[in-house]
Amino acid sequence: MFEQTIAAIRPLDAEAMAAARALQARLTKPAGSLGALEELSVRLAGLAGTCPPPLPEPAAVAVFAGDHGVHAQGVTPWPQEVTAQMVANIVAGGAVVNAFARQIGASVTVVDVGVASAPEWDAKAGGGAAEGLVAMNVRRGTRDMTTGPALTRDEALDAIAVGIRVAGDLVGAGARALLTGEMGIANTTPAAALIAAFTGDDPAEVTGRGTGVDDETYARKVDVVRRAVAAFSGKVLASGSPGPAFSGKMLASGSPEPAFSRKVREGAVEVLAAVGGLEHAAIAGFILGAAAHRVPVILDGVSAVAAALVAARLAPDCVGAMVAGHRSAEPGATVALRHLGLDPLVDLGMRLGEGTGALLALPIVASAVRVLHDVATFDSAGVSEK
């Protein structure tokens, strides 16, 4: 499934993009007056391979949940059981992601890809089959990345496959936009480690305060990220970090040649296994799945963009399917977005995750596409041009 998915990912369609640009120029508005929405509509036409591209409706958020062995290092004041408690809260419809999804008209699917313990829904549903919960646990939490790799290569690949499968199931059920979400106490620590590893930036610059940690915990968190990344940085950085130039090439569509790409892919899975979380792996797969189906994937916060760096290494053309939903307050998110060459649609100082930032961006994405469907041209409306 992994190889098939990657093989199905294609560059954006230049003809559809040219058609969208030409259409934008004929619509009854000053050229360029819709700012970032115009280029967004052009990219989505390129992704769909047709102009106008389909409206991104219905939309589906997948909340991938996982726990983290690195929690033992004291990187967060929240107890680990909050992951399972919040999963139950989301399944019950009581979290912010549910409120936003209800407001904006998206479905929410919670996927247990790596929760350490699941008493709440095990008790309720006899083993993870509660409504709105997909039980695909690969491992009951990662290992502590400061004492060895967080995951084996096979576990990382299995979690990627979970994301690919969930994307396929949601698209099969009719979704025309996929939104990334996650829940996992301590998961901004592996997110920061992934970003440091893939961008080469200093751990202190990509590590943030997550849900709000004090100075002492923050210093410990930076140290944890630094040690985890140092353990394999020789190997990983040897394959070259995907700086802006490389990102530009991704968007421009040129995939690297096969032998190089196999090596890059192996390296990316190795980094992911070393410091990633099961939800980061699943989100990377979810992005690949969306791209293979030519459906836009709206990225949420720092965990999503960390996973996006993994996905971009596995299949550079998948960047064309990504829409940066928002700029998380976590500093690593900005670093990752810059490396991916993506500008976020919403920037409101949010740092909640769950998919909340992606949801706020959805109406903007839909509005950008709807312009190509609904707006009259100067000719059709009888409006004079300047």
Add this chain to the structure above:
Amino acid sequence: MFEQTIAAIRPLDAEAMAAARALQARLTKPAGSLGALEELSVRLAGLAGTCPPPLPEPAAVAVFAGDHGVHAQGVTPWPQEVTAQMVANIVAGGAVVNAFARQIGASVTVVDVGVASAPEWDAKAGGGAAEGLVAMNVRRGTRDMTTGPALTRDEALDAIAVGIRVAGDLVGAGARALLTGEMGIANTTPAAALIAAFTGDDPAEVTGRGTGVDDETYARKVDVVRRAVAAFSGKVLASGSPGPAFSGKMLASGSPEPAFSRKVREGAVEVLAAVGGLEHAAIAGFILGAAAHRVPVILDGVSAVAAALVAARLAPDCVGAMVAGHRSAEPGATVALRHLGLDPLVDLGMRLGEGTGALLALPIVASAVRVLHDVATFDSAGVSEK
């Protein structure tokens, strides 16, 4: 109506705001993790005087249309008849504001408050009664503000009354959020003049390229704004410009004492009449009407924030009802927002007007409010705290 409306505008309710802050702290999310949305929800509770405040639904955009005598000075490459043509396009549902409103679920009402000629809908509807068009023309376009006041005091007050009345009618019909929109070829010129007059900033710093003018036209536009503002600046600036300190006081609720406020109000109407457009006056009234009904008003672009400066002079507490929808690419918009003490929700380089930026912000506003309605508390969901 004008005096009654102003008298009805009250400060935000401190008790409802405190209740909203206390509720935010109990919801299942890290404190502060919703960034700007948390304070927005608190302000809207204060506006409604209850926690949670009502959802801002249904929402209604009013597109106030007007023409400008200053068009004769060559400040834009677009012919003046485009105002009437675009009004017809909006009434027919073919403009970007219609596409966005359809996507986001808002109604669109077009108000002819100052269009120079209205052949399209006169012909269709026998005098301005076309469906979706409100005919309340105060004057068929303003006078050229470089040769004298654009409006008489009575015309300005009549146009303000149009906005107050439209706000009242929409709220009466059930609207729980009002969004400002406008259409008027050349109207970024009077908007810049209003902003320069009320903030004291240099015309070159608040004047932008509107729909996209060349260097020569831009230089002419700045000169036009400078001459128009200079003509009365002695009088106006004598009453004190509403800098950040004054704005802070507005939000903090203290209205200035009666005699001072009458003088400030008279001065504001004088400035509005001197350099404003009929749509700016109507939007100022629309804002006052929203505030009097304790319904949030989402501001669109540079014309809206210019009108908001007028409204804030007429009734400082109306700033509490304002939500800055987006940051227009016009530089004057940023200056005006700073003076009002408002941070925009969306910032995507848009400069179309019509109400499009306000519409993109609407789902964000609704999501912020819905959190207070729908999200479980730590206690109710059985989620552990840190």
